[in-house]
Amino acid sequence: MRVAMATSVSAPDAVNEDLFLAGPGFAVLLDGAGTRGIEAICRHGVAWYTTRLGGELVARLAFERGPLTQLLGDAIEAVAATHRHTCDLADPSSPSATVAILRLGGGRADYLVLGDSVLLLNGSRALVVDDRREVAFRQPYQVVYDAAAEGSAEWVEARRVYIEALRANRNQPGGFWLAKDDPRAAAEAITGTLPIGEVTDAALLTNGASRYVDRFGLADWAQTLLTLKTLGPEEIIHRVRAAEQAAGVVPDDATVAHLASIAK
Known part of the structure; x- marks a missing residue:
């Protein structure tokens, strides 16, 4: 599996709250969410939450083969346990994140999406996995x-x-539903499995990048995959930023990852 990734922060003085991580046989994309003044609710902040949740997920994806919903639920609980005693996790505005996971192995391509990130699977048939x-x-x-x-x-x-x-x-x-403090949210994720031989490449996009299709209509998903294969993830983000500027739309953190040679 070959991985190409690009990310762009929403503003020069902001912290990027997206996170992409990959290892042998898996890829994870998180998009953190929170409100202004969140430090009064959680002293750690949104970027800390996405980083900790991503780390917990990677540790499980690398060594465990349970259902993705179970791994995500366990990761959510593990992060909550680290700051439940210092932060108000019951507040609906405490840090949360969307999650997209692709796991390859045992002849299978397992996927999970929770929240409004997008996972594209390409091969014998094209599949768009999104949570609307x-x-x-x-x-x-x-x-x-x-x-x-x-x-x-x-x-x-x-x-x-x-x-x-x-x-x-x-x-x-x-x-x-989002990943937050309650592990039961993981059961609400959109999940599925394809034979790995049916998947040639895949892409994961946070909603700041999926604007390319679902907000600005600059291409469809098949054309997006072609652009990723020929010009790379940076080109998608470059086009999104140009469309935002032309439309007067406030930028969001944008991250795109393209996974190639999956079935080889």
């Missing part, structure tokens, strides 16, 4: 928020309603 629950939940609130003039009373109220709705429905039935 948060996107679908956000959409009606986002429309009202975006329509209001920034700084106006309507904007302030729409933002308050938007944030409170996210807090109330994060990791709740009927809402959406």
Whole structure:
């Protein structure tokens, strides 16, 4: 398996809260989430959370063969145990992350997606694995928020309603699911398995990079895979940043990884 990866932070003075890790037979992509002022809830912050969760996942993927949902649940619990005594993990806005995992071995390609990162599998057939629950939940609130003039009373109220709705429905039935402090969230992930011989290459994208397709419509997923194979992950991010600038859209951390020669 050959791995090519590119990442870009949202702003020069910001910390990149995405994380990509890979080893023999596996790849993991995390996209951290949190609100402004999160240090009052968790003194460690979002980047710390993604790094710790990624480390716990890699340790398990390297040495354990259990179901991916079990490995993720165990990793979530392990991280929670390290800071439950210092941070308010019960607060809905404590650090969380989306998770995308691809594991290869034993003639299988096992995958898991939790949250709005995207996993592309290419080969005898193309498969897009994405979790649209948060996107679908956000959409009606986002429309009202975006329509209001920034700084106006309507904007302030729409933002308050938007944030409170996210807090109330994060990791709740009927809402959406992320890796946070409750290992039971792992059972809500989208999972599956393909024969490894059916997979030639794959890609993992955080939502800051998947904007290339699902927000700006610059290509479809098949064209995205072709661009990754011919021009590399940096080109996808370069095009996303150009589209953001043209549309006046605030940048997000963006990470893309392309895995090639999977079935060899």
